[in-house]
Amino acid sequence: MNNNETNTISLQVSDLLQKCLRFIGVMQQIFGVLVIISGAIACLGIISAIVGVPVIIGGIKLFQSGSSFILTAKLKHNDDLVNAINGLHGYWMFMLITFILSVAMFITMLFLFTALVSSAIYGY
Numbered sequence: 001m002n003n004n005e006t007n008t009i010s011l012q013v014s015d016l017l018q019k020c021l022r023f024i025g026v027m028q029q030i031f032g033v034l035v036i037i038s039g040a041i042a043c044l045g046i047i048s049a050i051v052g053v054p055v056i057i058g059g060i061k062l063f064q065s066g067s068s069f070i071l072t073a074k075l076k077h078n079d080d081l082v083n084a085i086n087g088l089h090g091y092w093m094f095m096l097i098t099f100i101l102s103v104a105m106f107i108t109m110l111f112l113f114t115a116l117v118s119s120a121i122y123g124y
Helices: 015-042 051-074 078-122
Strands: none
Touching: 015 051, 051 078
């Protein structure tokens, strides 16, 4: 099997599909801006910036994906749909990284809090 082969998927772009693509694109742009803002707020803290930076990058990817979905609805180009899906893939990758970092930070903070409480109880 040759991995360099290009498979094609053909779609008929109906009015309903165009409306759906435009709606998805607009919603992704809105949520992209909200995700970027929340990432910027997370970057206000030095330690929380570890989580904030991937959130900002993910928000940018989501916004760009939304733009590509809107272009797909307007111009009906295959490349725009590919860019939209690639942008959405990038968003989810950065959200996965953010989730893993958040869990790691939570466990670290829980460990530090437990150590602090136990040292205060036992007077060390």
